[in-house]
Amino acid sequence: xxxxxxxxxxxxxxxxxxxxxxxxxxxxxxxxxxxxxxxxxxxxxxxxxxxxxxxxxxxxxxxxxxxxxxxxxxxxxxxxxxxxxxxxxxxxxxxxxxxxxxxxxxxxxxxxxxxxxxxxxxxxxxxxxxxxxxxxxxxxxxxxxxxxxxxxxxxxxxxxxxxxxxxxxxxxxxxxxxxxxxxxxxxxxxxxxxxxxxxxxxxxxxxxxxxxxxxxxxxxxxxxxxxxxxxxxxxxxxxxxxxxxxxxxxxx
Numbered sequence: 001x002x003x004x005x006x007x008x009x010x011x012x013x014x015x016x017x018x019x020x021x022x023x024x025x026x027x028x029x030x031x032x033x034x035x036x037x038x039x040x041x042x043x044x045x046x047x048x049x050x051x052x053x054x055x056x057x058x059x060x061x062x063x064x065x066x067x068x069x070x071x072x073x074x075x076x077x078x079x080x081x082x083x084x085x086x087x088x089x090x091x092x093x094x095x096x097x098x099x100x101x102x103x104x105x106x107x108x109x110x111x112x113x114x115x116x117x118x119x120x121x122x123x124x125x126x127x128x129x130x131x132x133x134x135x136x137x138x139x140x141x142x143x144x145x146x147x148x149x150x151x152x153x154x155x156x157x158x159x160x161x162x163x164x165x166x167x168x169x170x171x172x173x174x175x176x177x178x179x180x181x182x183x184x185x186x187x188x189x190x191x192x193x194x195x196x197x198x199x200x201x202x203x204x205x206x207x208x209x210x211x212x213x214x215x216x217x218x219x220x221x222x223x224x225x226x227x228x229x230x231x232x233x234x235x236x237x238x239x240x241x242x243x244x245x246x247x248x249x250x251x252x
Contacts, residue, residue, distance in 0.1 A: 027086070027219070028068060028085045029068065030088070030089070031067060031087065031089045032069060032071065033046055035048075035089060035090065036185065038089065050090070051067065053239055056239065057226045072137060085210060086209060093106065102209070102216055106206060108206035110205075110206065111180045111204055112142060112177055112180070113177065113184075113200050115186075116174070116194070116195060119193070120174070124197055125199070132156070133156040133157075134156070134158070135175070136160070137161075137178070143159060146177060165194060169192040231250075
């Protein structure tokens with residue numbers, strides 16, 4: 001398991017004396033480390049949009065940030081069990097999750113996107129998924145979004161831990177559903193013959209979940225304040241532009 005620690009000493013060096021009063025506090029952040037460009041490992045270094053955002057949050061809030069990587073499907077359970085304090089892995093706000101966790105304000109705005117093998121003329125939008133086999137990442141909210149469609153009973157959903165794009169390109173499934181931003185980045189970086197099918201069919205708002213208790217809500221409020229400061233001073237927009245070439249941290 002990869003673990004990256006931003007030391008309190010480094011934080012203090014960039015954040016001023018206010019940090020020293022809080023330098024023993026740690027924010028344990030869970031992420032998959034396998035979701036380009038949000039969180040991924042390259043040359044044994046954990047990188048990505050979420051890593052940069054959380055490091056900036058740590059500096060702003062005076063918290064030592066400790067990253068814990070694990071399978072995406074295990075992240076919610078780890079948060080529920082208190083093994084991590086929050087998850088930075090493009091976690092979508094859903095009514096079910098809001099009943100269980102305390103969320104920060106959204107810091108990513110996106111949409112659910114259908115992706116197909118290049119040249120597949122049978123699927124041009126989400127409406128064309130009737131009678132098709134569609135892949136989603138295990139533990140993601142895209143399975144729920146598909147199940148909320150009026151014609152959900154006409155779609156066969158397959159869940160994947162990995163290789164979702166490869167199986168679509170090989171024709172083992174008809175399409176996969178992922179968020180628009182990640183889909184576009186994946187197609188741009190991958191040699192696989194894939195393309196977007198139509199426009200996003202559901203708005204997605206990503207935020208950071210915390211345990212819904214006194215300690216969790218207090219930490220949530222502290223991180224929320226830091227996120228708002230980073231939004232106001234342009235830091236979030238700069239990080240987004242670095243990874244995506246556009247600002248996905250503001251609602252359109």
